[in-house]
Amino acid sequence: MDADSRIAAVEEVPEDGSLLFTVREGFDTSEAILVALADGVVAFENYCPHWTDVRLDKGxxxxxxxxELVCEKHGATFERDSGSCTFGPCEGAVLETVDITVADGDIYLTDDRYEFENKGPSGDHDLSSGGRIGFSGQ
Ligand code: FES
Known part of the structure; x- marks a missing residue:
């Protein structure tokens, strides 16, 4: 398994919550989350299918x-293992999965679409969420 694609140790993924990480696709980055299951770990892209600019894990x-995972915006709930929305405005929609592999207690990104960028939020996201300093410097 490629060390550059190692996301985290399985034990780092919280049982009540998720572990946020960032992936790269060319010049673009986006966020995904690791979610602990009774018998392993699953990864989903970090946005709600109802409004795709809403993040499930805000950091x-x-x-x-x-x-179940809960979108705080309008209360949609998603099965933790399948990502299927069981209640809410996007009922029936399914969270987009991200391919991962667990080996020797570590989780690796094995999704052909992405390269692993970093644990935690995407820097791109921080720039677009109001943390930007104006070009005028004011
Ligand atoms: S944005 Fe997630 S339920 Fe509406």
């Missing part, structure tokens, strides 16, 4: 309630 872990 401190997605909300997990009764074994």
């Amino acid at each position: 401190s872990g997605a909300t997990v309630r009764e074994d």
Whole structure:
């Protein structure tokens, strides 16, 4: 397994929440989340199918309630293992999965679309979320 594609150790993924990481596709970066299951780990892209500019994990872990992921915006709930929306405005939609592989207690990104960039949020996202300093410097 390629060390550059190692995301985290399995034990780093919280049971109640998610672990945020950033992937790269060419010049673009986007975010994904690792979610712990009873028998492993799964990864999804970090956006809600209802409004795709809404992140499930805003940097401190997605909300997990009764074994489902919750979108805080309008309360949609998603099965933790399949990503299927069971309730809410996008009921029936499914979170986009990201391919990962677990080997020797570590999680590796094995999705052909992406390269692993970093643990935590995407820098691109921070620039577009209001943290930017104006060009005038004011
Ligand atoms: S944006 Fe997620 S439920 Fe509406």
